[in-house]
Amino acid sequence: MQTAVADSRQHSRRTVWSLVACAALAACAAPLVAQTSSRAAAETLFVYGPGGPLPAMKEIAVEFERQRGVHVAVTGGPTPQWLAKARRDADVIFSGAEHMMTDFIKQLGDTAGGAGPHPGRIDETTIEPLYLRPVAILVRPGNPKRIRRFEDLLRPGRKVLVVQGAGQTGLWEDVAGRTGDVRVVRSFRRNIGAVAGNSAEARERWAADSSFDAWLIWNIWQVANPTLAEVVPVAERWRIYRDAGVALTAKGRERDAAREFVAFLKSPAGARIFGRWGWMTAPARRRR
Numbered sequence: 001m002q003t004a005v006a007d008s009r010q011h012s013r014r015t016v017w018s019l020v021a022c023a024a025l026a027a028c029a030a031p032l033v034a035q036t037s038s039r040a041a042a043e044t045l046f047v048y049g050p051g052g053p054l055p056a057m058k059e060i061a062v063e064f065e066r067q068r069g070v071h072v073a074v075t076g077g078p079t080p081q082w083l084a085k086a087r088r089d090a091d092v093i094f095s096g097a098e099h100m101m102t103d104f105i106k107q108l109g110d111t112a113g114g115a116g117p118h119p120g121r122i123d124e125t126t127i128e129p130l131y132l133r134p135v136a137i138l139v140r141p142g143n144p145k146r147i148r149r150f151e152d153l154l155r156p157g158r159k160v161l162v163v164q165g166a167g168q169t170g171l172w173e174d175v176a177g178r179t180g181d182v183r184v185v186r187s188f189r190r191n192i193g194a195v196a197g198n199s200a201e202a203r204e205r206w207a208a209d210s211s212f213d214a215w216l217i218w219n220i221w222q223v224a225n226p227t228l229a230e231v232v233p234v235a236e237r238w239r240i241y242r243d244a245g246v247a248l249t250a251k252g253r254e255r256d257a258a259r260e261f262v263a264f265l266k267s268p269a270g271a272r273i274f275g276r277w278g279w280m281t282a283p284a285r286r287r288r
Contacts, residue, residue, distance in 0.1 A: 044071045045257055048086040049094035051077050051200050052133075052167050053244040055224050056277040057094060063273065064264050070257045078166070078198050083107055090120035091252030092261060094130075096167030097242040101127060108249070119251035126248040130265060131279040132241040135175055136219035138206075138229035145213045150175065150238045153214055154184065159193035161206055161215040166198040167242060172216050174240050203228070218242070223278035244279065 049057065054076030061072035075082045086093065087108060095101035105122050139147050147153065153160050162172045176188040193212055196202035199221060206215050207228060215229065222231040246265055252258035264270050271281040 043069070043257065044073055045091045045252070045255070045261055046086075046089045047072055047074045047092040047094065047261070048082050048090050049074075049076050050079070050096040050100065050166055051198070052096040052218060052220060053094055053274075053279075055220075056244075056274045056279065059273050059277075060265060060270055061261075063269065064261055068257070068260065068264075070261070072261060077200060079104075079107065087118050087120040089251070090249045091255060091258040093120075093122055093247050093249060095245045095247075097169070098129070098245065099169060100167050101245045101247065104247075119249060121250045122247045123250060123253050124247070126253065126262075127245060128247070128262075128266070129243040129245045131271070131274045131281055132243050132284075133218045133220050133279050134239050134241050134284075135171060135216065135234050136222065137232040137234060138215040138217055138222050139213070139232055140210070141227070141230055143230055143232070147214055147232055149232070150234050153191060153216070154187040156190075158191040159211055159213050160188070160191050161194050161196065161202055161212045162192055163199055163202045163217060164195045164197070168199065168217065171240070171242075175216065175234070175238050178238050178240070218278075220278040241280070241284070244274075 047057065047061065054074070057076065058074050061074045065071050075085070090108070093101075093104055093108065095104060101122075105124060108120050108122050137147060137150065137153065139145065145152075145158075147158075152158070162168075164170075164172075172188060172192070173185065176185045194205055194209075196205055199217060202215065202217065203221070203225060206212055214232075219231055219233075222229050246262055248258055248262060275281045
């Protein structure tokens with residue numbers, strides 16, 4: 001009987017010590033988990049910008065993470081969707097035109113009421129244009145209206161979709177006014193069937209309304225949406241270009257990973273990815 005009692009007490013002591021050991025291990029592990037999570041959060045870059053360069057930026061982010069082990073969270077699209085968050089945590093801002101980058105400087109500037117600078121404020125000394133893309137004409141698959149050149153958009157009865165906003169502010173007027181002939185501007189304006197506020201809205205209208213014959217936009221949108229349209233190049237006499245630019249914020253300027261990401265955008269690897277999405281990574285050849 002005494003032996004059984006002793007065995008029972010010994011078993012109880014072993015159980016207690018096992019519970020104590022488990023508790024101690026859990027207590028030790030908790031800080032390690034917290035530290036790991038903290039390190040992971042610290043190694044995440046937050047990048048914001050418009051929809052045009054977004055496909056290329058996302059692919060580059062994946063490749064940068066694969067090579068450097070730094071996670072890059074890229075958010076793109078209409079500015080109101082991400083502006084407030086970018087003010088708080090942006091490391092890198094990218095744009096779809098120089099006037100857009102200028103707008104971002106203002107929008108991400110000092111907070112209202114004199115509260116002073118914040119982490120997402122753009123450091124203007126770090127702004128750098130990256131790559132250009134040309135204007136193009138998008139037409140329906142199969143090109144049923146046989147649109148071959150910009151002049152075809154000036155014919156009576158054509159219905160053209162344009163964008164007035166984001167990286168395409170003033171785009172159609174710049175193209176139509178290239179030769180200095182106001183009659184071209186008048187003819188094109190008469191054929192504008194709708195004016196979208198941004199490229200994403202234009203894509204929705206193009207997909208929903210088949211009455212549009214053509215869509216004047218950057219060539220990259222056809223690359224990103226190959227089933228929606230075919231591309232008709234715009235001749236040099238009408239062609240204009242705008243760039244994708246990049247900048248560090250006040251927060252990103254202090255982070256090695258953010259500076260390395262910008263350098264990666266400009267590297268041969270970054271250029272190859274942008275090139276696959278329709279961007280020009282070398283100067284355009286001009287006819288003499």
